[in-house]
Amino acid sequence: MRKIVFATHNQNKLKEIRTMMPRSIKLLSLDDILCHDEIPETADTIEGNAKLKADHVYYKYNLPCFADDTGLEVEALGGEPGVRSARYAGNDKNSEANIDKLLFNLKHKESRAAQFKTVIHLMDKKENKRFTGICKGHIIENKRGDGGFGYDPIFVPEDYKETFAELSSAIKNKISHRGLAVKKLISYLKSI
Ligand code: IMP
Numbered sequence: 001m002r003k004i005v006f007a008t009h010n011q012n013k014l015k016e017i018r019t020m021m022p023r024s025i026k027l028l029s030l031d032d033i034l035c036h037d038e039i040p041e042t043a044d045t046i047e048g049n050a051k052l053k054a055d056h057v058y059y060k061y062n063l064p065c066f067a068d069d070t071g072l073e074v075e076a077l078g079g080e081p082g083v084r085s086a087r088y089a090g091n092d093k094n095s096e097a098n099i100d101k102l103l104f105n106l107k108h109k110e111s112r113a114a115q116f117k118t119v120i121h122l123m124d125k126k127e128n129k130r131f132t133g134i135c136k137g138h139i140i141e142n143k144r145g146d147g148g149f150g151y152d153p154i155f156v157p158e159d160y161k162e163t164f165a166e167l168s169s170a171i172k173n174k175i176s177h178r179g180l181a182v183k184k185l186i187s188y189l190k191s192i
Contacts, residue, residue: 001024001025001026002024002025002026002064003025003026003028003063003064004025004026004027004028004063004064004065004066004124004189005027005028005029005030005032005033005057005061005063005064005065005066006027006028006029006030006065006066006067007030007039007053007054007056007057007065007066007067008029008030008067008068009029009030009031011029013068013178014027014029016173016182017182020182020183020186021186021189022186022189022190025189028063030057033057033061033063035057035060035061037056037060039052039053039056039057039067040052041053041069043083044083045083046069046070046071046082046083046117046118046119047069047119047121047130048083049069049083050067050068050069050119050120050121050130051067051121051123051130052067053067053069053121054066054067054121054122054123055123057123058123058124064122064123064124064125065122065123065124066120066121066122066123066185067120067121068118068119068120068121068178068181069083069118069119069121070085070116070117070118070119070177070178071083071084071085071116071117072085072102072114072115072116072150072151072155073114073115073116073117074102074106074112074113074114074139075111075113075114076106076109076110076111076112076113077102077105077106077109080105081098081102085098085150085151086098086150088101088102089101095149095150095151098150098151099143099151099153099154102139102151102154103139103141103154106139112138112139112140113136113137113138114136114137114138114139114155115134115135115136115137115177116134116135116137116151116155116176116177116178117132117133117134117177118132118133118134118176118177118178118180118181119131119132119181120132120133120181120182120184120185122185122188127192129188131181131182131184131185131188132181132184133176133177133178133179133180133181133182133183133184134177134180135157135158135175135176135177135180136157136158137155137156137157137158137160138155138156139154139155139156140154140155140156140163142154143163143165144162144163144165144166145162145163145164145165145166145167146165147164147165147166147167147168147169147172148164148165148169148172151164152164152165152172153165157175157176160175164176
């Protein structure tokens with residue numbers, strides 16, 4: 001059975017991706033390989049951060065590995081918060097503060113168009129590949145919904161009226177940036 005490490009400490013992401021993996025692949029977490037490092041995310045792009053994380057595991061443990069990184073890109077803010085999405089309002093990664101800052105910065109802006117972008121970087125001996133998932137939508141003026149996390153209460157995906165925080169996780173996984181990137185990764189892994 002092929003083993004691949006998913007460079008994350010996030011159990012929810014791990015669980016979600018595990019259910020989608022083909023049986024021929026055993027997905028290992030950072031905890032499974034006893035990696036307790038806080039891998040630095042110091043690149044200035046989403047692509048760069050995904051690569052940093054995948055490289056860290058590949059070169060330290062010599063195991064095939066993939067890592068993901070996601071950002072919310074808001075048109076009227078020139079693509080911000082982008083790679084800084086988690087720490088937009090400060091290093092404590094506070095979602096409420098991030099949302100408040102975003103809504104403040106968007107006041108009086110005409111366009112509220114935005115997109116989530118997830119990049120998955122896969123590293124192994126034979127291949128060095130990148131898979132991107134994009135979900136377009138717009139930012140509303142006031143939070144709605146209790147589900148999800150991060151910017152979900154203010155993001156309405158294209159063709160929907162509800163925010164990500166109001167949609168079921170099944171629908172979100174089907175249409176989301178991360179869901180789309182994961183689907184591309186899995187169909188690639190199935191093909192090799
Ligand atoms: P990460 O790269 O998956 O850790 O995401 C970085 C940051 O982007 C998170 O801390 C959230 O603020 C935001 N984010 C990522 N994915 C989502 C999502 O699906 N919904 C809302 N916010 C998200």
